[in-house]
Amino acid sequence: MFTLTTSYKRPADHQRFLSQMGVLLAIIFFIKLGGFFTWSENVAITRVVKVFSRLMMTGAIIWAYRKIIERGAIGSFGWQHQLSPFLYVAYLTLGLISFLWSTAVGYSALQWFMDVESLVFAYYFIACFILLENYFPDNQVKLYNVMGNAVLLMISIFLVGMFIAPEAFYRMTHGGEEARLGGFFMNPNELGMLAAVGVSCFIFNYYTGKRMVWNTIRILLLMWAIVMTGSRSTTIGALLIAFFHIRQSSNTKLKYAMYAGAFMVIPLAIEKMVVKENAGGLEEVMSMTGRLPFWTALITEGLPQEPLFGFGFMRIAYKDFFQSVHTYAGQMTHNTFIQVLMNLGFVGFTLVLFQVVFTIRGFVQQFSKEKQLFTIGVFIPILINSLTEFGIFGETNYGILFYQVLIFYISLTINKHKSPAQKIFLRKRRPELFASA
Numbered sequence: 001m002f003t004l005t006t007s008y009k010r011p012a013d014h015q016r017f018l019s020q021m022g023v024l025l026a027i028i029f030f031i032k033l034g035g036f037f038t039w040s041e042n043v044a045i046t047r048v049v050k051v052f053s054r055l056m057m058t059g060a061i062i063w064a065y066r067k068i069i070e071r072g073a074i075g076s077f078g079w080q081h082q083l084s085p086f087l088y089v090a091y092l093t094l095g096l097i098s099f100l101w102s103t104a105v106g107y108s109a110l111q112w113f114m115d116v117e118s119l120v121f122a123y124y125f126i127a128c129f130i131l132l133e134n135y136f137p138d139n140q141v142k143l144y145n146v147m148g149n150a151v152l153l154m155i156s157i158f159l160v161g162m163f164i165a166p167e168a169f170y171r172m173t174h175g176g177e178e179a180r181l182g183g184f185f186m187n188p189n190e191l192g193m194l195a196a197v198g199v200s201c202f203i204f205n206y207y208t209g210k211r212m213v214w215n216t217i218r219i220l221l222l223m224w225a226i227v228m229t230g231s232r233s234t235t236i237g238a239l240l241i242a243f244f245h246i247r248q249s250s251n252t253k254l255k256y257a258m259y260a261g262a263f264m265v266i267p268l269a270i271e272k273m274v275v276k277e278n279a280g281g282l283e284e285v286m287s288m289t290g291r292l293p294f295w296t297a298l299i300t301e302g303l304p305q306e307p308l309f310g311f312g313f314m315r316i317a318y319k320d321f322f323q324s325v326h327t328y329a330g331q332m333t334h335n336t337f338i339q340v341l342m343n344l345g346f347v348g349f350t351l352v353l354f355q356v357v358f359t360i361r362g363f364v365q366q367f368s369k370e371k372q373l374f375t376i377g378v379f380i381p382i383l384i385n386s387l388t389e390f391g392i393f394g395e396t397n398y399g400i401l402f403y404q405v406l407i408f409y410i411s412l413t414i415n416k417h418k419s420p421a422q423k424i425f426l427r428k429r430r431p432e433l434f435a436s437a
Helices: 011-034 043-072 083-100 105-135 143-164 188-202 204-208 212-229 232-246 252-275 281-286 291-305 336-364 369-386 398-411 420-429
Strands: 077-079 170-173 178-181 412-414
Touching (some): 011 043, 011 143, 043 420, 083 105, 083 398, 105 398, 143 204, 143 369, 204 369, 291 336
16 A cells, blocks of 8 residues: 655655656556456446446545646646547537437447546546646656557456456357357457557557567567457457557657567468458458458448437447347447447538547647557557457447547647646645746
8 A cells, every 4th residue: 555645745745746646547457447347247246346347536636636736737728629539529429319219329429438537537537647748757657558458457357367267268160169268258359459558558668769678578468468369359459559559659660570570470360360260261351250241230220210319329229239130239330330320310410420530630639759659559459359249339338438548648738828726726836846837
């Protein structure tokens, strides 16, 4: 256990506070991620754990935010790339209005509430890093390391679990022919996406050149998890992340070596994880595991019933499941954009499309190269996952949380203008910073 010190003494004392805060933020994010997993087969227990842990961590991040302010920071923020958060809030507002026509208001309301709750968490989570960066010059608490460590800790549970309890941590698919890491705790594709996000976070340590060996070990552990999930989409995402960062390297020899290594891995990845003859082969890949016929039925049969405003937030049919004569029954679409099209119609789809466009524009226009690379690197796996699973606009999942974090990371900024009261506070708590306020 550790305690956070809140009384100001002198600048040198901040180092211990910053170290403690880095650990605290990683623990909070780890537990927050845990709130999206199914830790019990009992539905009632699972719901209580999920709701309680998520709400508790939102309270915890607000508490951490207050501790940073007490230490000598001013919680005053400005906005940039405003259309990204504005259109996201507009999407949630339309979702709220859709309760008026949803055929399962309770379900829609639960999904909507959890999305809003994670949005609040994401705001304060990013606000903590902005305050630490602007008011503590010696700050080494980096967002990519905090998120990466939280992801690695979660993935480590599964890597250990597949040895000590394989029956729980493996999910048998394709008639028992294939074992995929995830078990009943988490969809293997979603777990693979989480590992890919961790890889994208840790890659940044190669740019700084710090703790290279340990950093390589962490990435290899996450890549191991990706292989064990057997996720095709995550495999593609991981390769894209690798090539994306290889292109940023200024070391020509290192770049060629990384290209060579990546190209050596591609044939194995295609054979073992993309084609997978014992799990359907090329035919299954071409139909995207049966998703293409399902999407076709959704658009041609389901959408014409409610084309403008959809069936209600996170609803894809009048009943709990959509089923066509020629497809399986599904409660969600396995594509985040078709999910929006079905639950909020063409109006919601247009809103979301522009929201994503302005968010990507915000990624590209970042003045900080680090921010630009981080946001694009994390966005790659969650976007690819969104094309085949729950996604960033689907049923509540940690992909949504990551996306909300990215939105605030590019749009929230420190307010340089201080009020008289804020200047007085700064002079009392941080006299070394008062002159520049």
